[in-house]
Amino acid sequence: MSLYGRPIVSLTFDPPQQPIPAEQMRISLPLRIGDRLDEALLGQTIEQLFATGRYEDIIASGEALPNGVALTFRTRAKYFLSHISVDGTVPPPSGDQLVNASALNLGDAFDEEALATAARQMQVMLRANGFFASTIRYETQNRDTAEQTDVRFIVEPGRRARFATPVIEGDTRFKPSRIIGVTGWPNNFSLHSWFRGGALHEWHEVTDARVQRGLEKVRNAYVKKGFLMASAHLLALTHDSATNTVTPRLNIEAGPKVTVRTEGARVAQGTLKRVLPIFQERSIDTALLAEGIGSLQDYFIGEGYFDARVTYDTTSSSDGASQAIVYRVVRGTRSRFTRIETQGRKYFDAHTVLERMSLTPASMFGNHRGRFSPSLLEHDVQAIQELYRSNGFRDAKVLPQVVRGDKGRPQDVAVMLKIEEGRQILVSDLELSGVDLKLVDEVSALITSRAGQPYSTSNMALDRDAILGYYFNNGYPDAIFDAQIKPGADGAHVNLKYLVDEGRRVFARAVLVNGLRTTRPGLVGHRLTIQPGDPLSQSAIVETQRRLYDLGIFSTVDLAIQNPEGIERSKYVVLQAEEARRYTLNLGFGAEIGRIGGSATSFDAPAGTAGFSPRALVGISRLNMFGLGHTASVTGRISTIQQRVLASYLAPQFQGNDNLSLSFSQLFDRSSDIRTFTSQRFEGSAQLSQKLSRGSLLEYRVAVRQVSIDASTLKISPALIPVYSVPVRTAIISATWIQDRRDDPLESTRGVYNTVDFGVAPHIITSGTYYTRMVLKSSTYHQVARDVIIARTTSFGWLHNLSSNPVPLPERFFAGGNTTNRGFPENQAGPRDAITGFPLGGDAFLFFGTELRFPVVGKTLGGVLFHDMGNVYDSLSNMSFRFKQRDRQDFNYMVHSVGFGLRYRTPIGPVRVDLGYSPNSPRFTGYSGTLTDLINGATQLTVPQRVNPFQFFFSLGQTF
Amino acid sequence: MRAAIACFVLLASLAQGETLDRVSARVGKDAITDSALRRHLRMEAFFARATADLTSASRRKAAERLIDQILIRRELELNRFAPPAARDVEAQIGLLMKSRQEDATALGASLEHYGFSLDDLRAEILYQIMLLRFVEFRFSAGILVADSEIETAYRQEVVSEAQQRNVPPPTAEDARESIVKLLTYRKTNAALEQWLAQARQQVKIQVFEEAFR
Structure with missing residues (x-):
């Protein structure tokens, strides 16, 4: 008897735990307890469940009961990929590359067939990288929750094949041995092979990158020899399993040898190669040759030949072995583009209109002839029209007029733009x-x-x-x-x-985090911006990814939606994280060049001599300490003037707060960068950084340090040595506010950078010192023309001694040099010892710096004109703007320096060379004797000296 | 995986109660239930005025037809193909009644015999009209029949058939229109088959053979 039509008295699922939340099932299923069992509704129920994408199979069965029918849905859940890993690979290819080649995606439905296909695709990549005997197997493991399956591919790569002598076909024009040499596939000097008893010459191992690079090198070699149309294709890579070698089969067609020259104007071959598309595309056809006309015309227009016209001719030899291309140039008169004027403009001001233009009038800095061409003018007209149209002026027109002989000067060209705004259409x-x-x-x-x-x-x-x-x-x-x-x-x-x-709304059911081995789950949990019940948002997913990458402890963070195609009200978000290697080793080498030289043991050259100080740096860091995302590191720096070991512990995003980070550090430093003494410092500090806003940071710091000076290195009056050579323990509580609103910290063109640092060194735990210390700095950057920047900085410091004991010598302000005043060598500004002439530092400083930064050659080489002024003063009350030095004991005046510098742009910042001249560099008294002479009071050995008015600096990064 | 499926099927069969309905095939995330197969076969039987053949073999063949139907429905949705107007559907129902020599009451009784309502019939006819229009728009419109093909069909089919029946064949000119229709129909079918074959490659299709045992 049919069960249809009977009332449903029970509705159960087998298994009871279903992939869809019970509440969602209850709300969305068409059938309910009490309804009469209907065939169409039952079918619809199955279809609806299946459409969620979470089931492999569904069977509905019914059992007759006295009062109705008991309905049961037997289901088999679908599983989804939660973790995809590859073990055993020997890069290249890397594990990540193999995962990409598999075309398996996190969150997709698990499919046995897809795994087999994935393995095959990985094999293709392995073979392309020389692994012809590799095997791949895979293992799957289901997780307890959320129908997740981990897939692990285990690769046994075998030995990587080596190249064998390539087979070369085609019209090559060169000997095969020469072509093979260019590829880079032979290894002509293999010590590894020789040590194993083989020949010195062998072949490199095959990798996909090496094969492609080799082909590219062959193509480049032909182009260099003038065979612009040469082609080099890889036909096959044939593997010999007996020798485990791969023979590439190449087809090379050299094509004709092409010469390109100009007539009517001389253009360097290098310029032609840069400008003409036939060189960039490595092909010759009518379209590219015609494009070359435009490119050459633009080149000459850039040189000031605004009316330049170019045509071309090509001739080929009878045997097709060579081809000549001649670009005929008629330059016309050399002109100068002087100005742009607009008329009829009412809605926008001139600046708004002009900043959209690429036409550039001539200027002293930058292009001396200006930048003008008919095509640029047309482009600018379109841009201005678009500006008006996007603001409701649908019928706006811009009518350009080119004026030759502007203001009576025959070579000057100006552009007048007549703007017809028309009526503005508004939204009513x-x-x-x-x-x-x-x-x-x-x-x-x-x-x-x-x-x-x-x-x-x-x-x-x-x-x-x-x-x-x-x-x-x-x-x-x-x-x-x-x-x-x-x-x-x-x-x-x-x-x-x-x-x-709006369509349907989808919510996040939960975030499933996989891949954590050392990291504490709470650390990741705090950084999730998507929570269960939240609307499923792509931007929240991306933000979560960013926050996790910011921890610096993961090499990859992948997020995906599980069952993306299924129709469900809420979906799981799968997060797969790969923890980074925990240890990193940093090695660095560098050098400092400047007036840093001079003997450490005699009184020669108190103001330094030209010196070179090489330095080396080694550091080791351990990431993700205790699984909390903290970092511990130890760094050592060694140079001829400084030896330092720094141990630090950093806890970023402290207590789960993105805006807080805590750090502790221990420092040992021995330095003689101040010529007066060699100091030794032990310091321990704790710092809490608080990000107030996007460009504003507050740092709170407590530091305890013990500083001692090696008395034998102290080059001051003997009477002062007992005072300054006593080790001092100082504790400083300080705070720094940093405001950074620059557009680019490395190469700022606009914005401000301000810092205020205030500290107190109380006598609670120190040996007799009690002072406050304040340092203010303000820098601003202003763009005055394209690529021309005026940068200025002011810095002020004040040490207020609240104790009767002098402030320890190393705690005083030492300044001067390439970041404060380039009229001084490093740390040479301010008061000096009355007898020896070595700097003593001061209790206050004031510096002003102004730079005009401009391009010299393109965007790579820039120039700087600068004026620095300022000094270190022995007290705040002695701060002065006076230009003239009163006598050899007076150092409380303002020292000026002017100069120029060059900046060479590199990816890590500009390399800079500065040459400064100070018209009023300080004169002082030095000492030509020895320490014994000094102790014995031989004052006749004092000599008048002067800080060299010419200073030079070589460093990295802008001055400020 | 196969062990899991076998286990699932065995447990399902051993459990108390009769199987009422189940997934018999799938096209991506769209399920084709056993009840949908039976319904399709009953509808075919209604139009053919025959007894519905609900055997396993018949349902298995129906599964393939419904898979094609789903692929076509998806294409219609993707292209936002406009459904026919209600009057077109009613007009077709009218033609159906005329061909079956049934009035509305008799049609209703006939439908009820096969387990359908008038609305079910309307839905089925609406789909059939859309299908015809889709095929016409997508495939027929671009089909060209060459003169050589007409000539070959005339000789090989029209003349040959007439000879077999011992009747004089119609002239090539008279037969041209029907030959063109026939060849267009065949080419349209072939194009539709080719499109369906390609569409099947692009989506996961699975037939649960255990549902037909």
């Missing part, structure tokens, strides 16, 4: 339809095309992108946007209607 009304009432306010805030605002299609496109972006980031993956425009009766207004179809 905007209707928003289809948006949930709860979201209306947020969605409305995104719209730019409001009533009273200019109407334009570009603004509508922005609105569409903003609205759809909002929906996609708030869990509406299927949202659709449409717009209707109705012109107003007066022709100057439009009514807009935005129609939104």
